[in-house]
Amino acid sequence: MADDKMKLPNFDGHWDHWSEVMENFFRAKGLWSIIENGYEEPPATTILTAEQRNQLDDAKTNDHKVKHYLYQSIDRITFEQILDRRSSKVIWESMKRKFDGSDRVKKSLLQKLRRDFEILEMKKSESIEEYFTRALAITNQMRSN
Structure with a gap:
């Protein structure tokens, strides 16, 4: 796929521009909802139907895809400032808190x-x-x- 080779913007401290470009990228890939809504891991004791298991697996896969793209576009120093990296939603919100309009x-x-x-x-x-x-x-x- 040609759009998979698209160069992601490097995060340079300009949250407004970077987040807009990344949001557009994720929407085009059909992945924005994973940042917007995240996904919930059910308790270990929950018994899932085959359909629920497939939906959860898809959500996890999409979350890993989004994290992969985010990691490609941020440098190591920014990466290390994100203490909680359990999901792409948490990473996005952490970066937004840290870089959005902060004097x-x-x-x-x-x-x-x-x-x-x-x-x-x-x-x-x-x-x-x-x-x-x-x-x-x-x-x-x-x-x-």
Whole structure:
């Protein structure tokens, strides 16, 4: 399938943009409901019908798919900040709490961007246009915050 090769956006601290793109991706794949609603594991003593067992197995599989996509789009540092990773719904909600509109997060991101701008150097193999594009990308990110 061609859309399976689609490059997922890397989470860069901009929750609004990243979450919108990821939500659209999950909706297109028919997986958004697993983030929105999650799934419940019945108590171990519950006896399930074959149909209920299949539904639960499908929900678990879909949850693993969503977690796989989420893990592909976040870096190790962000991953380690998510303490509870038992389900994709919990991961999504944890990231939303941590990164959605938080002034502290925006201030931290601005400090990182300022540092990136301060140490910005033209690489030997880089054209002036490429260097200028990198510099503009950083300043545009700073402006958007």
